[in-house]
Ligand SMILES: Nc1ncnc2c1ncn2[C@@H]1O[C@H](COP(=O)(O)OP(=O)(O)O)[C@@H](O)[C@H]1O
């Protein structure tokens with residue numbers, strides 16, 4: 001059983017007479033422990049898909065199943081929300097308390113978790129995002145990257161099975177972006193966390209196990225980064241660009257230089273050095 005399963009899922013936003021497409025005919029399975037990157041132009045349906053995964057939205061048609069639970073099962077919606085942790089774009093909107101450890105305690109307290117257990121979870125979550133030193137500090141003084149790491153820790157304190165980062169790096173500087181991506185990769189590798197990283201930075205998809213490309217609410221390509229970025233026409237048609245190294249390699253290939261498919265800057269440099 002895949003931890004995430006969508007069968008022919010469609011969802012439209014209805015506003016009086018108006019309807020706008022959210023997502024359409026999505027068939028998708030994501031395996032436990034995968035590091036999956038979801039790409040798509042602005043308005044392609046990425047956030048809609050994310051909200052369908054945690055039961056915030058219920059499909060108009062089709063079924064979303066998380067760890068065997070259908071999101072239509074209203075009685076189990078809190079179980080689903082606990083399994084699917086989401087981190088959003090704006091780090092300042094995600095803090096509820098003025099002391100970091102209180103912020104992390106908030107979710108588990110609401111679930112009625114005993115204080116001793118909460119303390120253990122906070123210790124673990126702060127160390128998982130490398131923020132132990134800030135435990136009794138205030139979130140307001142942190143950098144954007146540190147705030148997003150605290151937001152991730154607050155989600156981890158709920159012991160989720162799946163971590164969804166919905167453009168969680170979009171408002172960060174390059175250093176903050178790198179910290180958050182590094183944290184997500186580590187949680188995936190060391191804790192076996194299933195990660196769904198939603199981004200429009202192509203470079204963040206290079207190391208993924210699985211890349212999914214959305215365009216106008218539909219999945220238009222899926223596979224390893226090598227496969228997905230090895231099909232530049234599809235990427236372009238989806239309104240996206242290739243990662244920088246792939247783009248340069250592609251341009252050189254079109255100019256007659258025999259370069260292999262390339263994802264990373266180092267690979268590009270090496271391949272160019274080997275050209276005669
Ligand atoms: N609350 C909403 N009401 C109406 N339309 C919406 C709403 N949220 C999103 N949409 C529409 O659904 C489509 C997909 O949006 P979204 O999932 O937010 O895309 P993305 O996250 O990829 O930018 C867009 O056309 C958007 O305008």
Ligand SMILES: [Mg+2]
Pocket residue numbers: 046047048166167
């Ligand atoms: Mg979005």
